[in-house]
Amino acid sequence: MTQQVDELGTPAPGPDTPVEDTRTQAVTTRAGEGRWHRQAMIIFSVATIAYVVYKLPPYLTFDSSNSLIPPEHPLHFALLSAHVMGGSISLLTSVLQLWPWLRRTHPAVHRVSGRIYIFGGALPSAVLALAMYPVTPGAGRVAVLVAASLWSTTAIFGWMAARQKRFAEHRRWMVYSFAIMWGYGVWVFVLANAFYYAVGLNLETSMEAARWISWTGNLLIVHWWMERTAGRTIIGVARRSSKLKVAT
Numbered sequence: 001m002t003q004q005v006d007e008l009g010t011p012a013p014g015p016d017t018p019v020e021d022t023r024t025q026a027v028t029t030r031a032g033e034g035r036w037h038r039q040a041m042i043i044f045s046v047a048t049i050a051y052v053v054y055k056l057p058p059y060l061t062f063d064s065s066n067s068l069i070p071p072e073h074p075l076h077f078a079l080l081s082a083h084v085m086g087g088s089i090s091l092l093t094s095v096l097q098l099w100p101w102l103r104r105t106h107p108a109v110h111r112v113s114g115r116i117y118i119f120g121g122a123l124p125s126a127v128l129a130l131a132m133y134p135v136t137p138g139a140g141r142v143a144v145l146v147a148a149s150l151w152s153t154t155a156i157f158g159w160m161a162a163r164q165k166r167f168a169e170h171r172r173w174m175v176y177s178f179a180i181m182w183g184y185g186v187w188v189f190v191l192a193n194a195f196y197y198a199v200g201l202n203l204e205t206s207m208e209a210a211r212w213i214s215w216t217g218n219l220l221i222v223h224w225w226m227e228r229t230a231g232r233t234i235i236g237v238a239r240r241s242s243k244l245k246v247a248t
Contacts (some may be wrong), residue, residue, distance in 0.1 A: 006146065007029040025233075037100055037126075041095075041099060045095050047186075048092065048094070048095050048118045051091065051185075051189075052088045052091055052092060055084060055087075056066070056084060056085070056088045056215045059080070059085065064079070067080065074133045075180075076135050079132050080128075080129050080132065082125075082128055083125050083129055083132065086120070086124045086128065087181070087185050089121035089125075090117055090121030090122050090125060090181055090185075091121075091181070093113045093114075093116050093117040094115040094117060094175040094178050094182075096109070096110070097114055097117060097178070099175065101124035109142070111162075114162070117155070117219025118155045118156070118158075122152060122155040122177060123152050123155065123156075123163065126148040126149070126152035127152065129144060129148035133145055139203075139205070139206075139207035139208040139211070140209075140212065143212045143215075144184075144211060145206075147180055147183070147215045148184070150176075150180055150215075151180040154174070154177035154180060155177045158172075158173030158174040158176075158177055159169050161173055162217065172226060176219060176222065179215070179218040179219050180218065182215075182218055183215030183217065184214065187210070187215070187217070188207075188210045189209055189210075190214075191206075191209070192206045193209035201212075201245070
């Protein structure tokens with residue numbers, strides 16, 4: 001007798017499996033995935049809004065003394081304020097972009113928020129980050145330069161893929177763009193403080209490490225996740241089939 005089993009050793013539905021049981025298992029799996037997605041979106045949304053509420057207000061006063069990063073001169077403060085505003089737009093619209101229900105039920109809203117993310121947030125914010133490179137603090141300056149360049153590039157590639165209706169590529173490029181943005185914008189803050197206060201590294205080393213690890217780590221994680229869900233390893237090689245035939 002031959003039986004199908006998956007990689008975890010659980011028998012796969014066979015010809016003798018009742019149709020009702022198979023349908024019940026499928027519904028249960030979808031319900032579990034739906035709950036996980038909702039919980040993840042709630043956490044992601046709350047974290048995004050909390051960070052924007054913390055980061056944005058000091059720059060809305062147009063008072064350089066409130067800046068979280070000491071500006072070198074008035075022009076630097078103006079560029080920094082516009083950069084933070086653009087980054088806030090990107091963060092908030094990314095919540096809409098990653099919301100599965102919105103994509104399914106209101107695709108027009110998804111398209112509009114995507115354009116706002118790219119042309120109102122990612123591109124201007126990345127360009128301003130590059131413009132501020134000469135006055136960026138020394139620690140991690142190159143990481144900021146590379147991250148800003150890749151952030152804008154992935155956003156443009158994602159938009160071009162959507163225009164050409166290559167939606168699988170669009171999704172991949174946009175997830176990469178979101179990963180760079182969150183690493184470059186949010187995790188730098190978290191990691192720098194963790195390295196400085198918890199680990200005890202000096203400020204310069206903490207910033208250097210945080211500015212590299214934040215977005216490169218995010219990219220590796222999302223690349224691993226996308227390859228795994230596509231049935232491949234992290235280097236793009238197809239994984240062993242999840243359905244194997246074994247003789248019993």
